[in-house]
Amino acid sequence: MNKIFLLFNTLRYLKWQQIYFRLVRKLTKPKVTETFQGPKPKCPKTWKHLTLYDEKIDNQLQACFLNHTKKLELPADWDNESPTKLWVYNLHYFEDLLSGNAKEKRNFHLQLLNSWVDQNPVGYGNGWEPYPTSLRIVNILKAWLGGLELDEKLFSSVFAQASFLSNDLERHLLGNHYFVNLKALLFAGVVFKNVHWVSLAEKGLISEIPEQILEDGANFELSSMYHSLMLVDMLDMFNLSRAYPTMVSSQLDSLIEACIPKMLTFMEAMAHPDGGASFFNDSADGIAPIKAEIESYAETLGFEISPLDSSEAQIIDNANSGYICATAAGNKLIFDASPVGPDYIPGHAHADTLSFELSIGAQRVFVNSGTSEYGLGLKRLTQRKTASHNTVEVDGKDSSQVWSGFRVANRAEIISKHSELKHDHSIELLAAHNGYKSLFGGCIHTRKLIFSVNSLIVSDSLERTFKYAKSRFYFHPDLIISLEDNLLRIEGTEFILHSDLTGKVASLVDSFWYPEFGVEMPNKMLEVQFVQPQLDIVFTWSKR
Numbered sequence: 355m356n357k358i359f360l361l362f363n364t365l366r367y368l369k370w371q372q373i374y375f376r377l378v379r380k381l382t383k384p385k386v387t388e389t390f391q392g393p394k395p396k397c398p399k400t401w402k403h404l405t406l407y408d409e410k411i412d413n414q415l416q417a418c419f420l421n422h423t424k425k426l427e428l429p430a431d432w433d434n435e436s437p438t439k440l441w442v443y444n445l446h447y448f449e450d451l452l453s454g455n456a457k458e459k460r461n462f463h464l465q466l467l468n469s470w471v472d473q474n475p476v477g478y479g480n481g482w483e484p485y486p487t488s489l490r491i492v493n494i495l496k497a498w499l500g501g502l503e504l505d506e507k508l509f510s511s512v513f514a515q516a517s518f519l520s521n522d523l524e525r526h527l528l529g530n531h532y533f534v535n536l537k538a539l540l541f542a543g544v545v546f547k548n549v550h551w552v553s554l555a556e557k558g559l560i561s562e563i564p565e566q567i568l569e570d571g572a573n574f575e576l577s578s579m580y581h582s583l584m585l586v587d588m589l590d591m592f593n594l595s596r597a598y599p600t601m602v603s604s605q606l607d608s609l610i611e612a613c614i615p616k617m618l619t620f621m622e623a624m625a626h627p628d629g630g631a632s633f634f635n636d637s638a639d640g641i642a643p644i645k646a647e648i649e650s651y652a653e654t655l656g657f658e659i660s661p662l663d664s665s666e667a668q669i670i671d672n673a674n675s676g677y678i679c680a681t682a683a684g685n686k687l688i689f690d691a692s693p694v695g696p697d698y699i700p701g702h703a704h705a706d707t708l709s710f711e712l713s714i715g716a717q718r719v720f721v722n723s724g725t726s727e728y729g730l731g732l733k734r735l736t737q738r739k740t741a742s743h744n745t746v747e748v749d750g751k752d753s754s755q756v757w758s759g760f761r762v763a764n765r766a767e768i769i770s771k772h773s774e775l776k777h778d779h780s781i782e783l784l785a786a787h788n789g790y791k792s793l794f795g796g797c798i799h800t801r802k803l804i805f806s807v808n809s810l811i812v813s814d815s816l817e818r819t820f821k822y823a824k825s826r827f828y829f830h831p832d833l834i835i836s837l838e839d840n841l842l843r844i845e846g847t848e849f850i851l852h853s854d855l856t857g858k859v860a861s862l863v864d865s866f867w868y869p870e871f872g873v874e875m876p877n878k879m880l881e882v883q884f885v886q887p888q889l890d891i892v893f894t895w896s897k898r
Contacts (some may be wrong), residue, residue, distance in 0.1 A: 431470070447489040585648055
């Protein structure tokens with residue numbers, strides 16, 4: 355019976371078209387419906403080419419994806435899902451075509467591309483799934499725009515991949531997958547002057563961009579990592595429209611141009627002072643290009659970058675996404691007062707409602723646990739759970755009912771939210787959610803954060819019934835942490851932080867931080883039990 359309720363509370367949020375296109379995919383098989391007739395496309399001189407990635411595959415076929423390195427044995431490894439299916443996906447992306455040393459490896463890249471064409475027959479294997487197909491089409495065409503000479507065989511292959519993709523769009527998933535499908539069709543349609551593909555892409559993008567990019571600039575899946583990936587997508591399409599000014603409609607061009615500045619502003623708000631992304635929902639370093647590279651790309655295309663002055667006491671309330679950011683004296687606090695994500699596609703959501711991250715100066719202090727893998731394993735599920743974030747867990751349950759690798763049943767809703775800059779320049783952030791409330795009881799969790807130049811007060815209250823609850827605080831692994839006689843001491847390179855936990859039931863626990871796929875780093879976690887419905891913890895620090 356519990357499994358039935360779990361499925362019902364997961365499926366009831368889906369859009370009808372997701373269900374419809376799932377059925378369509380069961381009954382029909384995609385195929386190539388158009389053939390490349392030539393002539394070879396002409397490369398415009400106005401494309402702004404940047405390299406965005408580290409080397410992925412060297413000349414000796416040593417491949418490194420997701421921090422796992424292996425010597426490729428082709429053709430077998432095109433579909434060898436070891437260590438993971440995601441690793442194989444990365445092999446098929448061909449991001450190495452856009453790596454920093456790609457210019458010196460052009461002959462190698464052409465050999466690898468020809469091997470792919472010869473060893474991956476149409477429609478068979480991981481490489482022809484729509485997501486890797488979409489990324490590969492764009493990466494090959496961007497490399498060509500940047501100077502990689504493609505012969506008729508390779509152009510014919512890219513054309514066939516686009517034709518196949520046009521009949522295999524991921525409308526059963528939507529979200530970022532469908533978005534990159536449309537981007538790939540736009541690139542292929544513009545380069546090959548295929549009006550049908552351009553029309554299909556533009557119709558979809560004109561609908562999806564306002565849906566997937568919120569008014570405050572956030573990507574609607576509410577992940578810093580996916581936000582950065584989509585921002586690169588938008589910059590690529592803007593770049594394409596400038597290189598082919600007559601091929602992209604003014605409506606799509608204007609929509610892209612209007613969204614990019616908002617997306618840059620949101621990326622700046624959600625980044626830590628060290629320039630790295632915050633870890634809410636599925637976020638990890640090493641997947642999207644780093645913030646500095648994305649900003650350099652944007653500047654090359656004519657967009658202005660406006661750095662956030664973290665020395666000023668200020669609040670950035672991203673009202674549409676729900677994230678509230680605050681700065682004071684060079685320190686930065688990021689508070690998750692957000693929904694889990696879009697109702698119909700919460701696959702990258704974590705049960706992290708009302709969690710927060712804090713940097714003192716350029717050093718991170720409180721960090722959510724991060725993401726190191728996808729799939730159906732226990733580690734994946736654990737990383738999505740409430741207990742892996744800087745928030746409160748009640749009665750051993752999750753604030754949102756995450757399950758499997760990418761599923762969410764019941765979801766926490768933000769029922770109140772408030773932010774205020776006080777006269778003394780302290781900052782108060784407050785939000786409450788109902789994720790622990792049910793027909794049979796449960797409680798409302800309210801969290802208030804009071805942030806100032808040298809302190810953070812975390813005040814949690816649980817209204818109505820609960821049996822037991824714990825508040826957790828995860829620390830960056832570079833910090834030196836001790837808890838003796840109920841006195842917490844945290845030592846960083848730029849500060850010393852203290853918290854007097856007298857009268858509280860507190861313990862310091864060994865844990866892990868997962869900043870990248872395939873990486874786990876030992877760290878410490880402070881666990882404090884509720885003995886009353888109200889729990890207040892004061893952290894104060896002095897800078898060195």
